[in-house]
Amino acid sequence: MATAKFQLRNVRGSSLLDGLSAVVVLSIGLLGLAGLQGRVQNMAAAAENGTVALELAQSRLERLRGIASEPGRAGAGYARIGNSRETVAAIGDRHLDTPISLQVDVARFRLEAGAESHYIAAAADAPFQVDLPEFKRVTVTATWTGKTGVPHTVTLPGIISPAAF
Amino acid sequence: MRRARLDAPFRQRGVATLIVALVLIGIVSALSLASLSYGMQDRRAIADDGAARLAQEAAQAGLDQGLQFFRARRGEIVSAWLAGTGAYWERCSAADTSLPCGIAAAAVRNNYFRHAKALDMRAAFVDADGASTQQLIAKMGEYAVDYDVYALLCLVDTVQPNRQCIGADDLATENISADGFGGPYAITLVSRSTLTGEDGKPVQHAIARETIAPRAHESNALLGVVPGSWSDAGHLDTHGNYTAL
Numbered sequence: 001m002a003t004a005k006f007q008l009r010n011v012r013g014s015s016l017l018d019g020l021s022a023v024v025v026l027s028i029g030l031l032g033l034a035g036l037q038g039r040v041q042n043m044a045a046a047a048e049n050g051t052v053a054l055e056l057a058q059s060r061l062e063r064l065r066g067i068a069s070e071p072g073r074a075g076a077g078y079a080r081i082g083n084s085r086e087t088v089a090a091i092g093d094r095h096l097d098t099p100i101s102l103q104v105d106v107a108r109f110r111l112e113a114g115a116e117s118h119y120i121a122a123a124a125d126a127p128f129q130v131d132l133p134e135f136k137r138v139t140v141t142a143t144w145t146g147k148t149g150v151p152h153t154v155t156l157p158g159i160i161s162p163a164a165f
Numbered sequence: 166m167r168r169a170r171l172d173a174p175f176r177q178r179g180v181a182t183l184i185v186a187l188v189l190i191g192i193v194s195a196l197s198l199a200s201l202s203y204g205m206q207d208r209r210a211i212a213d214d215g216a217a218r219l220a221q222e223a224a225q226a227g228l229d230q231g232l233q234f235f236r237a238r239r240g241e242i243v244s245a246w247l248a249g250t251g252a253y254w255e256r257c258s259a260a261d262t263s264l265p266c267g268i269a270a271a272a273v274r275n276n277y278f279r280h281a282k283a284l285d286m287r288a289a290f291v292d293a294d295g296a297s298t299q300q301l302i303a304k305m306g307e308y309a310v311d312y313d314v315y316a317l318l319c320l321v322d323t324v325q326p327n328r329q330c331i332g333a334d335d336l337a338t339e340n341i342s343a344d345g346f347g348g349p350y351a352i353t354l355v356s357r358s359t360l361t362g363e364d365g366k367p368v369q370h371a372i373a374r375e376t377i378a379p380r381a382h383e384s385n386a387l388l389g390v391v392p393g394s395w396s397d398a399g400h401l402d403t404h405g406n407y408t409a410l
Contacts, residue, residue, distance in 0.1 A: 022186030029190060033197040040204035047211040054215050054306070058222065069390075107293075111237050118289045118297075119237065131387055133236035135229070137301055156222060157302045159229035161236075164380045164389025 227356030244345025
């Protein structure tokens with residue numbers, strides 16, 4: 001009888017140990033999954049920041065195109081397009097998770113007249129001539145720092161021509 | 166016999182705990198995997214949206230470069246390129262639905278001229294090192310960029326506007342004088358871009374079109390974009406046939 005009681009206690013102890021082992025295993029699994037979820041969330045946040053940065057870069061490029069095609073042929077708007085840099089912390093009322101730096105780099109090209117006429121690099125401050133074809137190669141670079149401290153960059157190049165009408 | 170009876174509940178309780186634990190693990194794993202899958206799909210959708218935007222910008226870059234190409238060659242477009250042995254323009258056939266002829270309505274397609282191939286713009290542009298280049302833009306974001314620019318010429322029919330452009334019955338290119346076609350003309354540019362990922366596989370395509378024309382009826386006038394002519398609507402099937410959407 002005494003042996004039987006002892007065995008019953010062992011049985012109950014074994015069941016508790018089983019349960020505890022299961023809890024430990026479950027906890028390890030859950031921790032792993034939680035870590036994975038965290039990584040996915042970080043990746044989603046980075047992707048969202050990337051989308052916002054791309055939208056900002058696109059918006060800037062479109063604004064520059066708009067400036068270049070201002071009515072009139074004097075090229076005043078086009079002439080204003082030059083290198084610039086600014087930091088965007090909010091879009092309208094929406095505060096960004098991380099500020100995004102927008103840098104605009106401009107290279108100017110002008111047609112070199114001749115039998116085999118082609119575009120060559122031109123000085124940024126050379127006077128604008130209405131009837132001489134030229135364009136600006138614009139690169140908008142959006143840079144931001146992710147939650148993990150890693151810098152990210154989106155580069156959007158474009159070609160901007162002065163209005164002809 | 167006694168041991169056997171005592172062993173039975175031992176096994177049953179253990180199995181029950183194990184099953185409960187396994188079920189819990191299963192439920193939590195399924196929930197986590199579903200959440201993970203949703204997160205990955207969300208991320209992929211964001212990446213696809215970004216690639217589509219970049220492809221559209223690349224197609225726009227092709228249009229912008231095409232405009233500059235024709236500005237640089239404005240003295241030849243409707244003279245040397247239209248008549249003579251070095252003519253680049255050829256009439257579209259009514260059945261040609263490939264780019265660029267496919268963008269014109271079938272009924273008037275034969276009134277348009279096409280540039281036989283995608284524009285070869287190497288002679289007009291140089292890269293940062295001064296070497297001839299077909300594309301001023303070769304990379305966008307993390308993608309390599311390719312764009313082909315096609316051109317469709319219309320010698321505007323001012324007498325019969327419903328025909329849009331002067332047809333072969335009314336104007337043979339041989340009859341164009343050495344000074345070139347003297348009337349108004351317009352060129353529709355079609356740009357098709359392809360974004361390629363780091364693994365070398367195409368990721369995204371886009372098509373954009375716009376019409377350019379001389380700003381005035383002058384022999385050497387600068388060409389500009391006709392307001393309201395821009396469109397990104399169009400689809401190219403695997404055989405290269407264009408369909409407006």
